[in-house]
Amino acid sequence: MKIATWNVNSLKVRLPHLLRWLADNPVDVLCLQETKLTDDKFPTAEINAAGYHVVFSGQKTYNGVAILSKRPITDVVKNNPRYADAQQRILAASIDGMRIICAYVPNGQAVDTDKYAYKLAWLASLHEWLGEELAAHGAGGLAIVGDYNIAPEDRDVHDPLAWAGQVLCSDKERAALTALVELGLTDAFRMFEQLDKSFSWWDYRMLGYQKNKGLRIDHILLSDVLARRCVACAIDRVPRKWEQPSDHAPVIATLS
DNA sequence: ATGGCCATAGTGTATGGA
Numbered sequence: 001m002k003i004a005t006w007n008v009n010s011l012k013v014r015l016p017h018l019l020r021w022l023a024d025n026p027v028d029v030l031c032l033q034e035t036k037l038t039d040d041k042f043p044t045a046e047i048n049a050a051g052y053h054v055v056f057s058g059q060k061t062y063n064g065v066a067i068l069s070k071r072p073i074t075d076v077v078k079n080n081p082r083y084a085d086a087q088q089r090i091l092a093a094s095i096d097g098m099r100i101i102c103a104y105v106p107n108g109q110a111v112d113t114d115k116y117a118y119k120l121a122w123l124a125s126l127h128e129w130l131g132e133e134l135a136a137h138g139a140g141g142l143a144i145v146g147d148y149n150i151a152p153e154d155r156d157v158h159d160p161l162a163w164a165g166q167v168l169c170s171d172k173e174r175a176a177l178t179a180l181v182e183l184g185l186t187d188a189f190r191m192f193e194q195l196d197k198s199f200s201w202w203d204y205r206m207l208g209y210q211k212n213k214g215l216r217i218d219h220i221l222l223s224d225v226l227a228r229r230c231v232a233c234a235i236d237r238v239p240r241k242w243e244q245p246s247d248h249a250p251v252i253a254t255l256s
Numbered sequence: 257a258t259g260g261c262c263a264t265a266g267t268g269t270a271t272g273g274a
Contacts, residue, residue: 009273010263034273036263061264062272107273115272149274168274203274204261215274247262247274 001255002027003100005145005218007201007248011035011066014246015043021239022050027252028070029095031102033147035064042066057088065091065102065146083125090126092133098226099137101130103146108167116167119149123176131183134223141225144185147248148219150177152187156216158197168215185221188233188253200235201248208247209240220253229255 004027008014011032022030030052035042037058047054047068057078058064065088067073077092079085089104103126108119134142150173154160163169181187189198199214208214222230232254240249 013263034263109272109274147274166274201274206258206260208261217274244262 001029002252003029003031003143003145003220003255004250004252005031005033005102005147005220006250007033007104007147007218007246009034009036009246009248011037011043011064012041013244015046017239017242017246019046019050020242021236021250022052022068024238025236025250025252026051026070029100030068030250031091031100031145032066032068033064033102033104035066036061037064055091055093057091059086059088063088063104065089065104067091067093067100067102069093069095069100071096080125080129082129083122089122094137094140097140099133099140099142101133101142101144101146103144103148105147105149107149108173110167111165111170120172120176123173123180127176127179127183130180134183138184138223138225141229142223143220143226143253144180145220145251145253147217148177149217150174151215151217152177152219155196156199158199158213158215163215168217181221185223186227186230188220188222188227188230189216189235189251191227191230192233198235199249200251202240204247218248218251220251222253226255231256
């Protein structure tokens with residue numbers, strides 16, 4: 001089975017890309033971030049017609065998450081109950097006994113801003129709640145996937161010197177991600193040999209994609225039960241080359 | 257040429273993204 005994540009940067013704009021990508025990549029589970037749609041505007045019918053169940057939690061203009069699945073979805077939790085503010089960034093659900101969490105971690109803007117402080121507080125709260133989710137659902141396997149807005153290591157950054165200490169690469173953000181991993185999770189991408197300069201996001205500006213000036217900030221973290229089943233993990237750059245693309249590429253993990 | 261974008265709200269131009 002395949003589990004994937006993709007920050008679509010507006011599902012309204014990117015629905016044709018989503019449907020085209022699913023036709024080419026009929027993954028079992030796909031988590032979306034930055035849908036930027038209120039729930040009444042969510043394209044449920046189109047996604048059902050593509051063969052997927054779907055749950056979602058959105059808001060106007062910003063954020064918004066969704067989980068698509070070929071198999072039925074149960075036990076849905078919207079938001080981190082420990083951090084239930086208006087920003088729709090977390091969606092958890094059970095699929096065939098597995099716990100799937102779709103996460104859109106705050107961007108943080110810049111290290112000296114309130115948004116950065118919000119990001120760190122949000123991550124600390126996520127850590128608390130994720131520990132509980134692992135305790136409750138770990139036996140059947142848990143995957144927490146999405147846009148973490150954190151490049152874990154310098155090799156995940158096109159220009160580590162330029163980005164040193166900057167938002168997405170700062171020590172505190174990396175430590176927060178490490179703390180999540182230390183709950184008993186594995187970065188699926190790094191379980192396998194990968195090409196140097198593998199990224200999942202490229203700035204729209206400065207010919208970022210054409211020059212491969214990117215970051216790897218979209219991650220699939222697997223609990224031990226699922227990590228043992230994981231046989232591959234890859235970033236699919238194909239839709240980043242399509243007309244009017246999202247600035248993020250999908251990441252796909254294959255489980256036996 | 258060392259900078260070059262995009263989506264949203266809303267109809268100018270500001271904000272957020274990463």
